[in-house]
Amino acid sequence: MNPSSMHAEVVVDELVRCGVTDAVLCPGSRNAPLSFALQAADASGRLRLHVRIDERTAAFLALGLALRSGRPVPVCTTSGTAVANLHPAVLEASYAGVPLIALTADRPPQMVGTGASQTIVQQGIFGGAVRLAVNGAPGTAAEENARLRSAVDRVVAAALGSTGGPPGPVHLNMPFAQPLVPDGVGSAPEGRADGGPWVEVARSTRTSPPLPLDPEAPTIVIAGHGAPELDAPVPVIAEPASTLWPAALRCGPWLLGNAPKPAQVIVAGRPTLHRPVQSLLADPDVAVYALADPAGGPWNDVPGVVRAVGSMPRLAPDPSWVQRWRDADTAAAKTLDHALDDPAAQTGLRLARALVAALPAGAQLVLGSSNPVRDVSLAAVPRPDLKVLSNRGVAGIDGTVSTAVGAALVHDGPSFALLGDLTLLHDTTGLVIGPDEPRPDLTIVVLNDGGGGIFGLLEQGAAEHEHAFERVFGTPHRVDMAALGAAMGVAHTVVDVDGLPSALGPAAGVRLVEVRAERATLRAAHEELRSAISAAVDATI
Template sequence: MTHDDHDLPGASAGSAGPHPADPTPPAVTVAATVVDELVRCGVTDAVVCPGSRSAPLALALAEAARTGRLRLHVRTDERSAAFLALGVARRSRRVVPVVMTSGTAVANCLPAMVEATASGVPLLVLSANRPLDVLGTGANQTIDQAGIFGAHAVASLSLDAAVTGGSAPAVRSRVDAAVEAALDPSRGGGVQLDIPFAPPLVPADSATVSLAARRAASDGTGDPWRASALTTRHGRPSAAAGAAARARFGEVTVDLSRRTLVIAGAVRDEVWGRAMAEALADVPTVAEPTAPVPGTPVHPAGAAVFGATEISANGFSAAVRPEQVVVLGRPTLHRPVTALLSAPDIDVVALTDGVTVPDVGRTVRRVGGSVTLTGGHPAGWTDVCAAVDTLGAEAVRDALAAPGPVTGLHVAAVVADALRDGDALVAGASSAVRDLSFAGLPFDGVRTLSARGAAGIDGTVSAAVGTALAHAAAHPDEPRAPRTVALMGDLTFLHDVNGLAIGADEPRPGSLVIVVADDRGGAIFEGLEPGAAPLREFDDGTPAFDRVFGTPPRGDVAALCAAFDVAHVAVDSVADLARVLDDHAEAGEDAVATSRDHAPGILVVEARVDRASRRDLEARIRDRVEIR
């Protein structure tokens, strides 16, 4: 037998600890067992940040990557690393671990954990810790980090007891529990698994790392220690969300003989969401870009019309106010929609696949995990909704066609037109996703993803890189990597520009184009209350709005891209932007980039646009659909 077999020195089934004569440090053996169990549970990607205390896990992951068991991504910034893992996990629906050392390295994962838990993305923080008996002694790089994420983790677990006991089943069982918690169909999200490691943290040589990995892999049958629907399906089970939702909330019946409108937002499980959208395909639906694609769409720019009671023209009148609204998922984008959901005279029915019922207005009277429809639409109702859809779409189209400066909404419309079947789209969670909604999304054949769980702009570049990596991995037989398009504002881009810091030997996206709507500041505030004229400056002329809301940056996007070895091109017109996106789709970044000698796979398109005209543009759209 060879050194790959069970009679290796120190190999014993059911033990994560070494044989008395074995020089392998316990920390190395435990780390090898953790990584092996993660692979058995279907983990295909992992992110690691360099650090001393996490060295056992880093070496175990490097060995797993060397032998082709998973793909490893190394980042030096824990915050960016966590969002990279989040992007991979959101697109792949698999658990993605991110590994870091103790101390503030763990705390840097909080924003990504908040988003993961809020949106049900299976992110696993593997935090290395000092031995717990040194906590509170002033030991270097030691904080009380177990459970640091509090309510923003769906589970906070520790491996301390398993490590000190040296039991492989205990280690594997704890890993399985973490995977199950992250993948839970209705409660899943961010999970912390804290692992205290005592020195020695590394072996004498790399051969010992490989030996520990082979021992772990040869233990048992190769299946997860604790077999369940979540550990053995290698991803969130496609039918589990619907089953869990039905079990929790049951089925709700909706009578379509009442004027009914669906308002759809992001769902935790895409399979369940598509099933609900298919069941509601004939019901007029206002859908956000991250919602399941509706069968009967209504443009969100026209949603304000539904706030009226009736419309009259040429001697005819029609009721336009819904009698009931069905909420699918978690809509959050548009104020006229929120107003409908808060109206006391409208019956609200919520369909959810999670444990949280979307009920911001406290008006939901019935909740279901699935739906049955009865009756038929009242005469003229679908015609009214079709007219509202046309009105909203024309209002946006005419506003964009009118003479005037180019805005972020113009950019979003061009991006939407340039999308092709099979593309993935990452939308910045502030203005970008709202603009894409007005541009007509969601589209069939385009995966649209946005951090709308907590709606922060944190980590958007890193998440876009992760999405692109996972999107390409989902199509391994394509001759060319499928494209991922990301749209974000300049502040969102600058907030996470470190997401472009990809090491020379690290996996890179094959086809990622990041469109930056560069309007020199925070466009979203232009259309909100602080952007009103009386608040833009003080009586003595001192700027108020631009200083604390507009926040124009001094960053140079082209220089930053050059610093990170990323291709860049700047455009000043919608025609140039459309040409660049089409050329990129055909031939990649080399066909359009003005920079040279860049690393392959990523193109940043800087679309220089105007912010000052944004408020007037939005006002023109509202005026066009306003009922007078």
């Protein structure tokens, strides 16, 4: 067997021994050795292979697979710009702590810098975004087997956070010399006889002392992406992708600035959705503490005011304090539902409430960035029987279709996604799934308001910027979603919010459910609703 084919088979074999069950592959010439090895592993049932034509889409597919499963997932590319297209997903994986493996083919070192086609400097291309970057050493001798298997074990351990740092993406760059296809002579060196990895790496564990706060002081917990599971006897305001969302106050984000101000706040994970949350954390009259990340990641502290980092202490809040927040939440929820029961109310909030309520138990919901995740946070009733995911590491809209497809391929139950129209259009290649590829059952609900609705809620959406807003922020489009679905071989239907539940029955393959909306009244509708909720809470407390 030629050296390139041998090294590729060793890499794939060791990845499987390390627990890899899914791999994503993009076509290319320089990564042909890995392509043959991955195909063989798929054919023998050792892993499940997913082939995609677009490296950026492929990387987010791998991200979705890893995000939902918790297992490392490699995405394999050829050399050159193919590698650069992995960078957005690598960044998301880095900030979200997802074990993504960038498995890239490269030209031999002597070809770099010579003007060879599809050749760039790939070593270090992801900079500090990866937990570990390893360059596979070329060689022809069988003794390379141990060194290469050890390198694979090292990058997998780093991806899983078993080497002392938090989990996240890693880069294994493999220089391959010609010939790049199997020659049928010889075989790849064997691994351990017991089938395990070459190096067994134990998962590291971390403990922290309790936070030095006043256990009886008025306290709330603010939870975002990556928050650890905990049972807190105080009001909790949690984002939908947080593990604490099912136990959180329904209208928590609406209450800030209206309900009684806490003396101290405990931050769990990375809350990033709501500006009132950031205002509270920056309030000099509020003591802010952060829960330590069990995986060893950094704590969240945008304004630089956190007083201590540690584990959750035993809290003994005044029951009347907790009850005042519950009463405020009840009053806010009543006002919110009364407003959203009106068919003329803001469509995004109505859609978010209706979708979450209509999903079957055990369902998975992937939320797009911008308005969808915020609409769910502001309008939906939290449910403990749903798995909610969102790309909140860097919170971009790129690759969300592919993330949802990857998560659906792993989830044992029905899968759904709620996306904005621009988020869908940004990743239309995520809908391109070859006829021989594993295909999930996934319903993508698209709120189509013909552009970038979230900007209407930000400073640039104010009346004084109206002259420039629509073209450079609203970014209107005229894409026919039905035609897009037909081109991609994806079923499409249009419903209104009231007709949504009937469109969410069992799905076969990927389908689009389009809900149309207007952006022009979005800002005014939010301001009117916020005023109504504030008045209701003021009357309660």
